Amino acid sequence: MTISDILRDSDYSLDLLEKHIDDLTIFQKEQKSGLTPPYTVCKVRKKEIKLTPEEVVRQLYLIKLHKEYGYPYERMQLEFAVHFGREVKRADIVIMDKIQPTVPYIIIEVKKPKLKDGKDQLKSYCNSTGATMAIWTNGKEIVYYHRKDPNYFEPIPNIPSQNQSLKDILTERVSIDDLIKIDILKTQRRSLKNIILDMEDEVLANAGVDVFEEVFKLVFIKLFDELQNTRKLSTHLEFRNYGESDSELKVKIEEIFAKAKKQWGGIFNDDEKIRLTPSHLSVCVSSLQDVKLFNSNLDVIDDAFEYLVNKTSKGEKGQYFTPRYVIDMCVKMLNPQEEETMIDTASGSCGFPIHTVFEVWRKIYKDLGIEESHLFTAEKKHERALEYVREKVFGIDFDDKSVRVSRMLNIIAGDGHTNVLNLNSLDFSRWEETTKDESWQDIYFDGWRRLKKLRSDKNSDKSYEFDIVMANPPFAGDIKESRILHQYELGKNASGKFQTKVGRDILFIERNLEMLKSGGRMAVVLPQGRFNNSSDKYIRDFIATKCRILAVVGLHGNVFKPHTGTKTSVLFVQKWDEKLCPKKDDYPIFFATMQKSSKDNSGDKIYVKNSDGSNRLDSHDHLIVEHDLYNHDGITQDGIAEAFLEFAKKEGLSFASGKCESPFDEAKYKALLDGLEVIEINFSEVLIDKNIRFEAEFYNSKIGLSDNFLYGDDIIDFV
Known part of the structure; x- marks a missing residue:
């Protein structure tokens, strides 16, 4: 029996203890009924003990304390008695004081696999015994504490070794290079x-x-x-x-x-x-202090601020920060270039703008022959990179807290420049009132001055000339103000009459298209219903008259959990243009569905594993979310984004090949389609009548479809 067998189906892991696995001897005894459960000889008690999941972690941690910190096994005690009046509890591991060997020095908890439970236990043990330091671990995570006083446990970067004191740990000067090594996220x-x-x-x-x-x-x-x-x-x-x-x-x-x-x-x-x-x-x-916030893409900050912002206004408005892997898929599929402008009209924490910046910076650096480093976001940028972020990338959001978060991230990524503005994207007719406010101008004037240059009409904020729009607009809530509704074609119903209320995301579709120049392209996250509700057909008709539908990518229902289980898809379009996107009545559309969920049903991310079950890390020591949207830094398999880009090259789409892109490779394209749930289908054939039956190419086979368009687990009637 192996250690993996013992830990299977438990809350324990050996991610942090892998290097000592070979030092733990496991054996089983023969009995008439067969082999006994696994045993080992305890390093401290010097006797045979049964190996349960928590005992495996404890034995490996004893080895770690001895080999990495130099503590002799003689200085350790297990199941140390801690008295609470008449009640006696047992501490998992105790390192005794060097000078007073009967006094606990450090207490370690391994039997509580959840941090909060373990921390509460440690507090009570330390307060009862007077121990000054404590450790909790389940083999996957580990935390070190200094018992500053009975009320506060203060995290510390590590515990002292056998020949150190706590003061040595606390007073040691730390640089960014040191922080990279000790970063507790890793x-x-x-x-x-x-x-x-x-x-x-x-x-x-x-x-x-x-x-x-x-x-x-x-x-x-x-x-x-x-x-x-x-x-x-x-x-x-x-x-x-x-x-x-x-x-x-x-x-x-x-x-x-x-x-x-x-x-x-x-x-x-x-x-x-x-x-x-x-x-x-x-x-x-x-x-x-031991968290390294700067990394290759600033994504460590996202979950934290989504949690903080969502505690107040964000969740009530139905807008949730888009996971970085969905953002990266959209950016890769729209293939932004250095000379192009981009905006997010519901920018949240500014994921779409910042990752667009990163994508273009990488292209600039590749063109210049500059290697991207581990601290890509923190290092001084080349002037071409700064010029791009100063003039080309914008974000708008109505939520003040989100704007402040995104401005901070944008200022840092852009070396002190940001074009993130606090405005209501949908209520553009009142922008002039907001932008004349002196206190608003004190903060946003420079970005506003740059944004105005991209107006279609210099005297109106209705339409702009952006090359790219990417957005995840709020799903929840309706717009009921007739003043706003009357500014939009989609404020009307299918019969052409203005409605009393319209979903916020519906108006964002039209608003985003108004922000695009002729030939510009858009990626927008929408609830699944917009694609298959019969009552929303007028919306799909509106989209089809304005632009070419490039792709629809269905996201897994867990992507936006734990905040919402709403199924969503990303719509990709390009506005009709005589040169960049000539109007056609019949053209192929790329459809794909996300097969790997990326999160479990509770909303916790699922990570790519190594063969031994440990989490796989990329070249920046970041965990890799398990999805099939794109290839993660050459480590995972090509996915939907790569398949779409090959499709775009095959179709000769204007944006398909940039300076760094290769021409269409038919063999590569066919290989990409193998294993992905992808359908190409002619636009005219999507116009499905209940009496029409047709054949669509699905992988290399033919399937019959009737009534509606089969889409993963759902049914779509797109237009």
Whole structure:
């Protein structure tokens, strides 16, 4: 029997303990009835013990403490008795004090596979015994704590080795290069969202502050500090507790905040202060200091801010941050180029604009022969890259918190430049009122000045000349103001009469098309019903008259969980244009459905695994979400995006081949279709009548379709 067999179907893992597996000897005994369960000889108790999942983790952690930290097994005790009045509980592992060998020094909990349960247990053990440090691990995640006082457990980067003290750990100066090595998102397999949840549990929930605002400030300050050190403007990272008192630490963090506000204006007021008490701030800084926020794409921040923003206004309006892997698929399929402009009309955390920037920057760097580094987002950019983000990329959102998050990310990614504006995209007739407001102009004037240059009519905000629009507009809620509805063709019903209310996402379809120039292209996330409800046929007719339908990609129902289980699809179109997209009555459309869910039914991401069951990491040490939308950095298989780009080349679509793209390869295209649920079908054949029956090519076989268009588990009648 192997360790994998023992851990199967448990909440335990060995991601963090793999290197010691060979040091754990497993054996089984023969009995008349067969072999016994697996056993090992305990390193501390020196006797045979049965191996349960938690015991495997405990034995491997004993080996880790001995081999990596130098602690002798003689200094460790297992099932140490902790007294609570008459009640006695047993601590899993205790390292005893070097000078007072009867006094607990560090307590380790492995039998509680969930952090909150383990942390509560550790608190009670430490408070009862006086131990100053504690560790919780389930083999997949690990957390180290310093018991600062009975009320607060402060995260620490590690525990001291046999020949170190806690002071040695806390006072050691850390640079960005050191942070790359100790980054707890990698070494402890934790997410920023879970770290913030831990902070809430420890101090934020009872701190009497706006949790979003205070965490936003801390992330803002930490990003500034990382950027300063990456660009060698500081000798070591300052967003850390180097053993200062709580009051001293708060003064230091306030000073960094003041510098960041001055350099990155328009996000916080000049007089904004950190409202956490010194002791609360100390816990939060210690929680975040070993997280590396800068990486190849800033995506570690997404889950955290989606959680924070969604606690207030975001979820009520039916808008959820689009997962980065869906964004990347859209960006790859629309293939943006350096000379093209792009906007997101419902920008949220600015995923579409920022990832468009990253895609084009990579093309620029490839053209210049510059290698992309691990700290791609933090390093000083080439002037061509800065010129692109200054002039070509824009975002608009009506939610103030989302705009501030996206402006922060855009300012950082764009080296101090951002074109993210706080406007109501649908109510464009009132933009003039907003943009004349002096306080609004103080923040958004530069971006607004650049946006106005792209108007179709210099005196109107109705239509613009963008090459690309990408958006995930809010699904929930209706627009009921007749003043707004009367500005849209889709404000009318199928019979041409204005309606009393229209779904917000329906108006966004028309608004996005108004933002596109002739020949421009769009990707928009829409609820599944827009594609197959008979009552929405007039919407599909409207789209078909304005543009060529390029593709429809069905997303899995779990993609937007846990916030909503609404099934969605991404619609890709190109506006008719005499040169770039000549109008046709009959043309092929690319249809595909996402087969790998990417998330489980609870909304937790599913990651690509190695053959031994551990999570696979990419070249930046990031977890890889399991999906079939595109090839992740050459590590996973080609997916829907690659198949579509080959389809686009085959069809001679205007955007299919950029400077770095290869010509159409028929053999490659056929290989890509194998294994993907993809259908190409002529547009005229999508106009299905109940009495018509036709054949569609599905992989290499023929299937008969009637009544409607078969689409994964659903039925679509697109037009």
